[in-house]
Amino acid sequence: MIRLEPELGDQALVIVAEEGNTQTVCSVNVEAQGRGVHVGQPIRDAHAMCDGLVAKSRNVLAEKRFLSILRRWAGKFSPWVSEEGRDALVVDLTGCAHLFGGEDALVAVVQDDCTDLGLSVHLGLADTRGAAWALARYAGQAAQSNRSGDAIDQEARATRSRAGKRRHWTKGGAAPVADMSRETRQNRIAGAGQTYSALSPLPVAALRLDAETTAQLGRLGLRCVGDVLGQPRAALARRFGRGLVLRLDQAMGSAPEPISPARPAHHFAVRMSLPEPIGLADDVMAGVDRLLPNLCQSLKDKGRGMRCLQVQAFRTDHAAEMIEVGLARPTHDPVRIRPLIALKVGDIDAGFGIDMLRLEAVQHEPLHERTAVGHLGAGAQARARHTKAQDIEDLIGRLGARVGLDSITRLHPASSHIPEKSAQIMSAAWSGTYDGPWPKAQGPRPVLMWKPEPLGAQDSPQLPHVFRWRGREHRRIRAFGPERVAPEWWLDDPNWRSGQRDYWVTETDRGDRLWLFFGHGATMSAGWFCQGHFL
Secondary structure, eight states: OSSSSSGTTSSEEEEEEEEETTEEEEEEEEHHHHTOTTTTTHHHHHHHSSSTTTEEEEOOHHHHHHHHHHHHTTTOSSSEEEETTTTTEEEEOOTTGGGGGSSSHHHHHHHHHHHHTOHHHOBBBOOOOOHHHHHHHHTTTTOOOSSSOOOOOOOGGGGGSSSSOGGGGGSSOOOOOOOOOOOHHTTBBOOOOHHHHHHHTSBBGGGGOOHHHHHHHHHHTTBBHHHHTTTTHHHHHHHHHHHHHHHHHHHHHHOOOOOOOOOOOOOEEEEEEEEEEOOOHHHHHHHOOOOOOOOHHHHHHHHEEEEEEEEEEETTTTTEEEEEEEEEEEEEOOOHHHHHHEEEEEEEEOTOOOOEEEEEEEEEOOOOOOOSSSSSEEEHHHHHHHHHHHHHHHHHHHHHHHHHHGGGGEEEOOOOOGGGGGGEEEEEEGGGGOOOOOOOOOOOOSSSEEEEEEEEOOOSSSSOOOEETTEEEEEEEEEEEEEEEOOOTTTTGGGTOOOOEEEEEEEEETTTTEEEEOOOOOOOEEEEEEEEOOO
């Protein structure tokens, strides 16, 4: 944990995580560990044990970003670095240790770097990935009895008061953190061909087994790795499954376990320092015109298209202004991106002047080029469709720069005979146009549709001649229908508990063409309602 708050360097500090309805300790510093606080302890017990304990909530996203930073730092030792879990790195040092003066010197460099970062490190170095994992977590720990009654050195309760004074970590607290001296580092390094002797005294949990398998092995008296290695493989596989045998083979090198290094993330950004501060929107756009083609060319070379562009303006007073531009479709065409920047460049407050501009593609996606094939007519038609789609996407991008991309939606058909469920609303920026034919309804559908509104009319299936709607009296001139729509019986929709409906298209003397229906009242009272308007 990096000490971003120096005042907490000498205080007992823990990180708290939510597990169900309980807050438990998930990480401790050296000071808290020396005072008996341990991982997995409820936070209320930790406060009772350690006076003045400082607790911070866990930030999983920040931990992931920090581990990614550490992965880049570990690249100084080997190019083959991968993240393991949420708190560990695995490095393939084949052919790299001699560059640092040997394995012991390399471990010393790792320790010094981590100390400078304010980190406590547990590491292991061995021929196999499984053995290195075991040494990093269990080096120096002896196998413990499960105290099931078969341990010879188990004391009786009556004689417990006569036992010698125990160290605090044998009573439930955590063991103190030992300094990584040269002797300690040697215990965490298994020389070439010494994997068997290095793992034998470690507890069976060092084989990366689940808690149930570890407990079963302990009940049988197999408490250290050496005890398990001496057993017949066939008997172990029959009793505990192939998982135990696989872990043994991986630890001893019989089964391969390669390291897949994480692929470096694509990063696209350009910047320009200005000899004199600028403050006009035209000057900012002039700088954008110089930077944007280079950024788009970098994206094009990698086959990527940006979805979100960030324009950062750094001012002379050390403040920074930022605007973001979203696009309806990924693209690396500067001609389509520049108008969107011009719409929002006025939001930048130049202050006393801007001395540096920076463009960054904060969100990008793979972009596959399309080539029209076929005879001349088909090619021209395909290009026309492509141009029309681009025009729509550019329009969505311009509107999104003003009102936000989430405010622009489009409709796609849905497989339902219920009028209000016959179409689904989708984000226009994250969905494509529907190319197929739109399903035809059984009857006419209004242009405007809303939730059913009750009418002032008699509760009779006979279409009323006069009714009252939205505070106004309407007189029916002509009507078309009825169209009967039944509810989806396999769903419990509260809006359709009125049962089946008879829809009518009704023209009134006020010039309105309304969509009325009569609910037959299967589970609710019957009556007339208005649900839409034909323009």
